[in-house]
Amino acid sequence: MINQTYKKMLTGKSVIRELSEYATARGKEIGYENVFDYSLGNPSVPCPKEFTEEMLSMLEKEDPMAIHGYSPSLGIESVRTAIAESLNQRFGMEYQTEHIFMTSGAAGALAHALRCVTKPGDEVLIFAPYFTEYEHYVGGTGAVLRIVPADTETFQINFTAFEEMLTEKTAAVLINTPNNPSGIVYSKETIQRLAAIMEERQKQFGHDIFLISDEPYREIVFSGEESPYISKFYRNSISAYSYSKSLSLPGERIGYLAANPACTDADKIAVICSQISRGIGHNCPPSSIQLAVAKVLDKTSDLSVYETNRNLLYQALVEIGFSVVKPGGTFYIFPKALEEDAKAFCMKAKEYDLILVPADGFGCPGYFRMAYCIDTEKVKRSIPVLKRFAKEVYGMSVC
Amino acid sequence: MINQTYKKMLTGKSVIRELSEYATARGKEIGYENVFDYSLGNPSVPCPKEFTEEMLSMLEKEDPMAIHGYSPSLGIESVRTAIAESLNQRFGMEYQTEHIFMTSGAAGALAHALRCVTKPGDEVLIFAPYFTEYEHYVGGTGAVLRIVPADTETFQINFTAFEEMLTEKTAAVLINTPNNPSGIVYSKETIQRLAAIMEERQKQFGHDIFLISDEPYREIVFSGEESPYISKFYRNSISAYSYSKSLSLPGERIGYLAANPACTDADKIAVICSQISRGIGHNCPPSSIQLAVAKVLDKTSDLSVYETNRNLLYQALVEIGFSVVKPGGTFYIFPKALEEDAKAFCMKAKEYDLILVPADGFGCPGYFRMAYCIDTEKVKRSIPVLKRFAKEVYGMSVC
Numbered sequence: 001m002i003n004q005t006y007k008k009m010l011t012g013k014s015v016i017r018e019l020s021e022y023a024t025a026r027g028k029e030i031g032y033e034n035v036f037d038y039s040l041g042n043p044s045v046p047c048p049k050e051f052t053e054e055m056l057s058m059l060e061k062e063d064p065m066a067i068h069g070y071s072p073s074l075g076i077e078s079v080r081t082a083i084a085e086s087l088n089q090r091f092g093m094e095y096q097t098e099h100i101f102m103t104s105g106a107a108g109a110l111a112h113a114l115r116c117v118t119k120p121g122d123e124v125l126i127f128a129p130y131f132t133e134y135e136h137y138v139g140g141t142g143a144v145l146r147i148v149p150a151d152t153e154t155f156q157i158n159f160t161a162f163e164e165m166l167t168e169k170t171a172a173v174l175i176n177t178p179n180n181p182s183g184i185v186y187s188k189e190t191i192q193r194l195a196a197i198m199e200e201r202q203k204q205f206g207h208d209i210f211l212i213s214d215e216p217y218r219e220i221v222f223s224g225e226e227s228p229y230i231s232k233f234y235r236n237s238i239s240a241y242s243y244s245k246s247l248s249l250p251g252e253r254i255g256y257l258a259a260n261p262a263c264t265d266a267d268k269i270a271v272i273c274s275q276i277s278r279g280i281g282h283n284c285p286p287s288s289i290q291l292a293v294a295k296v297l298d299k300t301s302d303l304s305v306y307e308t309n310r311n312l313l314y315q316a317l318v319e320i321g322f323s324v325v326k327p328g329g330t331f332y333i334f335p336k337a338l339e340e341d342a343k344a345f346c347m348k349a350k351e352y353d354l355i356l357v358p359a360d361g362f363g364c365p366g367y368f369r370m371a372y373c374i375d376t377e378k379v380k381r382s383i384p385v386l387k388r389f390a391k392e393v394y395g396m397s398v399c
Numbered sequence: 400m401i402n403q404t405y406k407k408m409l410t411g412k413s414v415i416r417e418l419s420e421y422a423t424a425r426g427k428e429i430g431y432e433n434v435f436d437y438s439l440g441n442p443s444v445p446c447p448k449e450f451t452e453e454m455l456s457m458l459e460k461e462d463p464m465a466i467h468g469y470s471p472s473l474g475i476e477s478v479r480t481a482i483a484e485s486l487n488q489r490f491g492m493e494y495q496t497e498h499i500f501m502t503s504g505a506a507g508a509l510a511h512a513l514r515c516v517t518k519p520g521d522e523v524l525i526f527a528p529y530f531t532e533y534e535h536y537v538g539g540t541g542a543v544l545r546i547v548p549a550d551t552e553t554f555q556i557n558f559t560a561f562e563e564m565l566t567e568k569t570a571a572v573l574i575n576t577p578n579n580p581s582g583i584v585y586s587k588e589t590i591q592r593l594a595a596i597m598e599e600r601q602k603q604f605g606h607d608i609f610l611i612s613d614e615p616y617r618e619i620v621f622s623g624e625e626s627p628y629i630s631k632f633y634r635n636s637i638s639a640y641s642y643s644k645s646l647s648l649p650g651e652r653i654g655y656l657a658a659n660p661a662c663t664d665a666d667k668i669a670v671i672c673s674q675i676s677r678g679i680g681h682n683c684p685p686s687s688i689q690l691a692v693a694k695v696l697d698k699t700s701d702l703s704v705y706e707t708n709r710n711l712l713y714q715a716l717v718e719i720g721f722s723v724v725k726p727g728g729t730f731y732i733f734p735k736a737l738e739e740d741a742k743a744f745c746m747k748a749k750e751y752d753l754i755l756v757p758a759d760g761f762g763c764p765g766y767f768r769m770a771y772c773i774d775t776e777k778v779k780r781s782i783p784v785l786k787r788f789a790k791e792v793y794g795m796s797v798c
Binding site for chain 2: 276
């Protein structure tokens with residue numbers, strides 16, 4: 001019989017998906033160029049040409065059985081080694097091949113890391129605002145998700161709440177910096193304080209508390225910002241990375257998990273993950289994509305458009321009178337809505353063909369997210385519309 | 400803390416992997432051409448050139464954002480439609496797009512199908528000999544795996560045992576034809592009888608019993624054999640397919656799940672699977688591979704080598720005096736060992752650089768598997784060695 005638990009999940013439709021579907025439908029009516037679709041976090045720049053060149057060269061010259069053959073379930077060894085070396089060079093770490101596990105994007109890395117360091121009944125702490133899929137990754141392990149409320153002044157960490165919620169039951173803390181949806185980059189001070197508290201509690205409770213760091217936006221950090229490498233600050237840490245954003249390859253589902261060489265059972269985490277894969281029926285990312293990505297590890301797409309868009313939008317939002325913290329990275333901005341009910345606010349914006357996402361689902365009611373991974377030209381055209389909307393509906397005095 | 404359940408899994412090393420690693424190491428000593436490695440089920444023929452051409456053409460001509468962009472979690476709609484149409488044409492089915500869910504090979508399809516139609520505590524029946532990973536796919540759902548013993552006369556179904564074990568607790572029956580490891584193709588009579596029993600028990604118990612059909616070898620069926628399409632025979636059926644073998648793309652991790660349009664909740668199975676994916680952190684196969692495969696759905700690699708190898712090996716094994724059922728497909732053959740302990744038998748064969756896999760792990764002690772997806776030239780060279788081994792160690796009177 002069809003599993004009723006999963007069947008019930010069908011009723012909860014994703015707000016983001018609904019809005020994105022609306023934007024597409026509306027685009028068919030009035031032309032998609034006239035819909036200011038800030039709903040989806042889809043990269044808007046192509047992959048680096050070096051990636052395409054590597055793919056073409058492999059397909060033209062190499063033995064198809066070598067390119068398309070089985071990858072070990074941990075990932076192709078040479079690829080894992082190349083990633084370890086790249087991370088060591090960039091961040092002064094000491095990863096070896098054995099610490100790297102190839103995954104289906106950061107999602108796969110997070111789901112594996114969470115299964116690896118929790119057991120059913122344990123607690124996992126995350127910080128609002130958070131990426132909605134975390135609920136599912138944690139739910140899949142049988143552990144209990146607990147949400148630390150946001151510090152809406154800065155969107156750094158609400159340490160008062162965190163210290164209260166970090167108990168003996170906590171097996172893991174999951175962070176995401178640069179952050180989706182706030183766009184905020186955790187400062188060095190935030191990370192040091194987080195690490196110090198966790199170290200102290202580990203001692204107090206006499207068991208490991210793992211810090212799982214979701215890092216798909218690691219390469220999208222704007223000028224003047226510093227994005228510290230998390231594993232430099234805390235021993236029991238695991239990084240989850242994706243090439244979806246840095247190389248604009250979201251559909252190819254490639255990323256990795258990197259276990260801090262200093263963490264408990266560091267030499268076992270990747271092999272445990274390969275055991276976890278067996279029950280899921282998913283073994284490692286596609287072989288050809290692994291091989292091509294390994295050749296362009298230190299490249300990125302041209303990510304400068306995101307900073308341009310951030311500058312335009314931040315300035316406009318401030319001018320209009322929105323309360324908004326300036327993003328340090330990603331391609332998201334996270335203003336406070338102009339009325340208490342962000343859902344109602346976004347519904348009204350829709351009438352102006354502005355597609356904004358209310359942040360209730362991100363654990364931060366009253367706010368909304370704009371994903372500005374769209375053409376700069378469209379961002380520019382959206383600003384007068386945003387101003388008109390704020391003026392006509394909320395009486396904001398903008399020119 | 401590291402999950403102890405998963406950590407304990409590390410101790411049980413795969414016999415196949417151990418043998419394969421031995422073969423590689425031994426190859427370094429004496430030259431891999433001198434190791435008769437029948438351990439791994441890795442395709443030995445390249446993908447069709449049309450696949451490579453499609454990949455090249457896409458990478459050269461198409462917008463990188465279209466090729467590498469996010470795929471919906473159900474799979475790319477045009478790809479799902481193309482698969483439905485191809486199946487309808489080949490097998491006279493009535494699949495629509497909504498019945499197809501793109502997966503990470505047959506493994507992903509099986510793991511999703513099992514989660515979809517069971518709940519923890521339910522029973523899932525499989526038939527010995529069986530693909531060892533089934534234990535993990537079923538284990539991952541929380542359902543209980545029950546193994547129907549083999550009919551070693553024919554390697555069709557042991558119906559006496561099946562009828563005893565098919566109880567009110569059974570939520571699903573998982574079959575694999577053409578079969579790994581036996582190489583046997585279930586006859587039409589076998590499938591009809593299986594379907595009739597299951598239909599009757601559904602009525603008796605008043606609940607659905609799903610038939611999950613693992614079909615990665617569907618295209619590898621030898622001349623004179625008929626391989627009936629399972630879903631033609633039973634309403635509550637789900638097919639799990641992989642392009643790993645038919646297109647020789649095992650590393651690209653692409654396959655699909657096809658829900659019988661006549662089954663209970665047929666329109667919901669694919670969307671339920673996309674919900675299941677969320678907790679696993681794995682969403683659908685790579686976008687570029689989906690797009691290229693959709694263009695070559697009805698092609699296969701040149702699979703004729705497998706039949707040539709089957710003929711050579713079957714004849715040799717019979718000549719030597721092995722008890723062996725002639726395979727109708729796949730690239731496996733499954734003889735009875737020349738002593739009761741198949742592990743000891745395979746250890747002795749190793750001394751002759753013959754790498755054979757004992758079938759204890761396949762739920763069929765006393766037998767061994769040879770994966771003859773290797774060069775025909777090597778198969779030919781292995782035969783005198785096989786004969787010498789059988790003669791010297793077991794006194795078989797072969798010339």
